[in-house]
Amino acid sequence: MPTPTKGPRLGGSPAHERLILANLSTSLFEHGRITTTETKAKRLRPLAERLITFAKKGDLSARRRVLTVVRDKGVVHTLFTEIAPAMAERNGGYTRITKIGTRKGDNAPMAVIELVTEPVSPKQAVVKEATKAAEKAAPVTEAPVEDAPVEDAPAEDVTDAPVEDAAEAPAEDAAEKKATKKGKKEA
Amino acid sequence: MAVPKRKMSRSNTRARRSQWKTTAATLTTCPQCQGNKLPHTACPTCGTYKGRTYRDALKTVHAG
Numbered sequence: 001m002p003t004p005t006k007g008p009r010l011g012g013s014p015a016h017e018r019l020i021l022a023n024l025s026t027s028l029f030e031h032g033r034i035t036t037t038e039t040k041a042k043r044l045r046p047l048a049e050r051l052i053t054f055a056k057k058g059d060l061s062a063r064r065r066v067l068t069v070v071r072d073k074g075v076v077h078t079l080f081t082e083i084a085p086a087m088a089e090r091n092g093g094y095t096r097i098t099k100i101g102t103r104k105g106d107n108a109p110m111a112v113i114e115l116v117t118e119p120v121s122p123k124q125a126v127v128k129e130a131t132k133a134a135e136k137a138a139p140v141t142e143a144p145v146e147d148a149p150v151e152d153a154p155a156e157d158v159t160d161a162p163v164e165d166a167a168e169a170p171a172e173d174a175a176e177k178k179a180t181k182k183g184k185k186e187a
Numbered sequence: 188m189a190v191p192k193r194k195m196s197r198s199n200t201r202a203r204r205s206q207w208k209t210t211a212a213t214l215t216t217c218p219q220c221q222g223n224k225l226p227h228t229a230c231p232t233c234g235t236y237k238g239r240t241y242r243d244a245l246k247t248v249h250a251g
Contacts, residue, residue: 100244
């Protein structure tokens, strides 16, 4: 069984839906930012991002696959020569949808979908590295630390444990704090 | 095809419709202009969302 399309259906027929999405993506790459209904924006996002991924590959076969959706050669040219290099640093998330309230005539929720042109913030890379490092460090530090407070707890008072913590805290991980908490509970 | 046998009385119609209720929209304060706005939506008075400006969000007709 084929996987059903994610999100609501558009238009009156599959061909109509394909045309709507193709026209929306063409306009998006032409203008960089378009205003449409929330529903259409949500359906457009995965298609537009896939087309940008093709554009980043940049070879002839990718260009032909994009041309099956975006029929305008001029727009495809800008996609491959201007948009794709601008997205070189970015791994996905090339478009952004912002809700802007409802339309006057039919009260339809509207949204702006736009290409993300801001440079990739260095913060994202740092956060990724930090989380990876924490994951790596966590299992190693946990094992020896867990033993220590458990041994101490029955023999000594609870007051001793926090004092040790305060000295060690700045140097060590959150994983250790968890371990010490366990020790306190047992005590 | 199954159809109602009797006309529904005004009383019954109105009793059913008495349950139609509206709820007040949840509102948040715009950090830019302190005006009311829907959450997760660009502000309809100043058109900003997370420091970016969306002119399309500006309401001229329904302003105020």
